Amino acid sequence: MSEYPVSEDDVVDEIAILHLPLDAWHRETGGRMVEFAGYHMPVQYEGIMAEHLWTRESAGLFDVSHMGQVFISSEEGVTPALEAAIEAALPVDLSTLKVGAPRYSLLLDENGGVLDDLMITRWASGFYLVVNGATKWDDIGTLRELLPDEVTLNHLDESALLALQGPKAFAALERHVEGDTPLESLTFMKGAAFKLGGVDAWISRSGYTGEDGFEIAIPAESAEHVADLLCGEPEVKPIGLGARDSLRLEAGLPLYGHDLSPETSAVDADLKFAINKRRREQGGFPGSDRVLRDFAQGTPRRRVGLVLEGRMAAREGARVLLNDQEVGLVTSGGFSPSLQQPIAMAYVDTALSAEGSELTIEMRGKKLDAKVVTMPFVPHRYHR
Amino acid sequence: MTRYFSEDHEWIEVEGNLGTVGITDYAQGQLGDITFVDLPAEGATVGKGDSVSVVDSVKAASDVYTPVSGTVAAVNEALADQPELVNTEAETGGWLFRVTLSDAAELGSLMDEAAYKSYVDSL
Numbered sequence: 001m002s003e004y005p006v007s008e009d010d011v012v013d014e015i016a017i018l019h020l021p022l023d024a025w026h027r028e029t030g031g032r033m034v035e036f037a038g039y040h041m042p043v044q045y046e047g048i049m050a051e052h053l054w055t056r057e058s059a060g061l062f063d064v065s066h067m068g069q070v071f072i073s074s075e076e077g078v079t080p081a082l083e084a085a086i087e088a089a090l091p092v093d094l095s096t097l098k099v100g101a102p103r104y105s106l107l108l109d110e111n112g113g114v115l116d117d118l119m120i121t122r123w124a125s126g127f128y129l130v131v132n133g134a135t136k137w138d139d140i141g142t143l144r145e146l147l148p149d150e151v152t153l154n155h156l157d158e159s160a161l162l163a164l165q166g167p168k169a170f171a172a173l174e175r176h177v178e179g180d181t182p183l184e185s186l187t188f189m190k191g192a193a194f195k196l197g198g199v200d201a202w203i204s205r206s207g208y209t210g211e212d213g214f215e216i217a218i219p220a221e222s223a224e225h226v227a228d229l230l231c232g233e234p235e236v237k238p239i240g241l242g243a244r245d246s247l248r249l250e251a252g253l254p255l256y257g258h259d260l261s262p263e264t265s266a267v268d269a270d271l272k273f274a275i276n277k278r279r280r281e282q283g284g285f286p287g288s289d290r291v292l293r294d295f296a297q298g299t300p301r302r303r304v305g306l307v308l309e310g311r312m313a314a315r316e317g318a319r320v321l322l323n324d325q326e327v328g329l330v331t332s333g334g335f336s337p338s339l340q341q342p343i344a345m346a347y348v349d350t351a352l353s354a355e356g357s358e359l360t361i362e363m364r365g366k367k368l369d370a371k372v373v374t375m376p377f378v379p380h381r382y383h384r
Numbered sequence: 385m386t387r388y389f390s391e392d393h394e395w396i397e398v399e400g401n402l403g404t405v406g407i408t409d410y411a412q413g414q415l416g417d418i419t420f421v422d423l424p425a426e427g428a429t430v431g432k433g434d435s436v437s438v439v440d441s442v443k444a445a446s447d448v449y450t451p452v453s454g455t456v457a458a459v460n461e462a463l464a465d466q467p468e469l470v471n472t473e474a475e476t477g478g479w480l481f482r483v484t485l486s487d488a489a490e491l492g493s494l495m496d497e498a499a500y501k502s503y504v505d506s507l
Contacts, residue, residue: 048442049417242416242443311420311467313440335419335442342420364422364438364445 020065021160021220025227029238037133039066041241048242052337055209055247056378059166060239061230068136069156069217072147073126082151086127089146090120091266091285093276097122100191102204106266106274107131107139112287112294113262114269115142117254121191121204128202130161130215132256146286160223165213165247167381168235173214176229177203188212188382197222197229205383208244210251210376212383249343250336252305252375258316259303259331259345267294268347270303301328302353305375306361308342308368311335314361320346321360321367327352330361338378344370388491389500390451395475396483398491403452406479407439407470410504415441418470423459424481430456432490437480439470450483452490458482 018039020026026033031042042063044051054060074082083094092105102121109115116135121128131139136155144153164173174183179194183203186192191204199222207213218226230236245255254260254269265287266275275291283292308314313335320328328348336343344361352359357372387397393411396403412418420440430436430450437448459481463469469478485491495503 043443044416047416052442246442311440312422313420313445315445335440337417337442366422 020063021223022063022065022227025224026063026238029231031238031240034241036241037066039133041066042238044240044242045238048240048246049337051237051239051243052246054237055166055211055239055243056338057167058237059164059169059172059213059233059235060209060243061227061236062163062165062239062244063160063223063227064133064163064215064244065160065220065223066133067161068129068131068133068139069159069161070129070131070136070140070143071123071126071152071154071156072129072143073152073154074150075152078122078124078126082126085147085151086120087279088285089143091275091279091288091291092120093278094122094127095278096276099124100204102130102189102191102206104271104274106271107142108266108285108287108291109262110286111262112265112290114256114260114264114266115139115262117256117260117271117274119206134257156217158220159217160220160226162216162218162223162226162230163207163209163213164216164230164236165207165209165211165239166235167212169211169213170383172230172233172235173203175233177201186214188384197226199226201226208251208253209247210253210378210380210382211247212381243337245332246334246337249332249334249345250338250376250378251380252345252377254303254345255332264303264347265294265299266291268299268302298350300350301347302350303331303345303347304353304357304372305377306330306344306346306359306370307339307373307377308344308361308370310368311342312363312366312368313342314344314363314368314370318344319362320348320370321362322352327359336377342368343377345375348372386491387497388451388494389497389503390449390494391503392449392451394448394451396451396491396494398485398488401485401488402457403454403483403485404479405448405450405481405483407448407474408500408504409474412471412474412478415439415443415446417442418467421460421463421467421470421480423463424456426456426459428456430454430483432487440467448480450481451494452483452485452487454483454486456481457484
């Protein structure tokens with residue numbers, strides 16, 4: 001037997017593989033370690049299916065410390081000049097971004113292609129970014145080039161990042177936090193500083209599963225303490241990368257390097273909301289000419305969700321057909337544990353991208369019937 | 385009846401010139417939750433080492449190679465509704481297909497149970 005590689009991008013030179021702060025903890029906890037984004041990471045503990053369903057019904061703890069945490073600031077503090085510099089680099093509208101609030105944004109190249117997707121949060125002292133693990137070194141280089149010299153860019157590589165996701169995440173976390181505001185004051189896409197088990201933590205109500213949940217930045221040296229504390233709660237189990245991927249797919253959330261790349265734009269990726277309203281009117285960010293043109297004229301293809309007949313999953317790279325003509329490509333696909341049927345994301349011709357559009361996916365010589373559906377595949381349950 | 389094992393983690397149990405093929409318990413453990421099994425067509429002619437079946441897990445798809453040459457005599461119809469049998473009964477009820485051997489001498493290149501166990505222990 002041999003497994004098809006997920007993607008050549010995921011194959012990493014042995015020498016380069018790094019260890020996360022929770023490496024030993026994952027091994028002791030029964031995690032099966034694989035190489036991902038240049039790190040040893042747990043792909044699963046008890047099994048992807050069980051971990052996936054546990055997260056949907058209770059709460060799962062994810063180690064996402066491979067992601068890049070970056071702090072952007074200036075000696076003068078948060079000034080109009082700092083905000084202008086960031087707005088020249090990202091299509092975000094900082095005038096509507098409140099202190100503590102994270103917002104989804106995109107790092108674009110000069111042609112409007114997506115270099116990464118990210119979260120940017122306004123802190124009183126500056127701006128906190130979380131970027132993808134596999135792209136963080138390139139992102140830091142790109143941001144450094146885009147930002148003027150007087151803007152400081154710090155890679156917070158002494159900080160671990162955990163995500164606690166699921167309908168019981170709040171109950172489990174609340175037992176261990178103290179702060180100026182109660183944890184319940186955080187609604188979806190809000191964040192604040194807390195003490196978590198005595199440790200300084202930045203907690204936002206956000207995540208990558210479609211469930212209610214939290215993302216938690218803590219000092220790397222406290223990561224084991226916090227992981228033990230949270231997994232000591234009866235609602236919480238550790239969850240690996242495998243279920244993280246199947247959960248985000250069901251939630252309709254794109255994965256960089258698969259559903260997003262320099263070949264995709266914000267508009268064809270169906271991420272118009274990531275280009276904030278004022279910015280799409282005024283431009284003035286990398287690739288804005290192309291982005292504004294895409295908004296005005298539309299794009300030839302669009303990212304859609306597909307549900308498949310039968311049980312055979314479509315995988316990345318599978319061709320989408322109509323009457324034997326190629327009309328698209330699958331960028332993510334797998335078997336949905338919640339729906340018990342295969343689902344996929346694909347870029348298809350815009351004319352065929354409407355809900356209910358009936359298409360065929362070619363997989364290992366077989367033709368699979370598929371239908372376009374509105375994402376998410378599984379409804380979001382954010383705490384708004 | 386004699387059972388043989390391949391380095392690709394297939395087992396084959398041979399009775400007369402008919403072999404029953406599946407993946408080993410070790411293999412199913414590595415793959416995780418199996419969601420679909422793509423089986424060969426009955427009557428198909430297969431050559432030793434050919435990819436004749438694909439096992440889909442939540443995570444990935446994996447080829448299954450036939451450990452012997454011959455003709456596909458039967459497939460495990462129960463897997464259509466219960467692919468998880470490959471997880472729960474990998475070396476019994478979760479068999480994949482039966483093949484009528486065209487060259488029994490090919491069995492000589494396979495491992496017996498003890499040899500396979502030490503092979504897995506060395507991985």
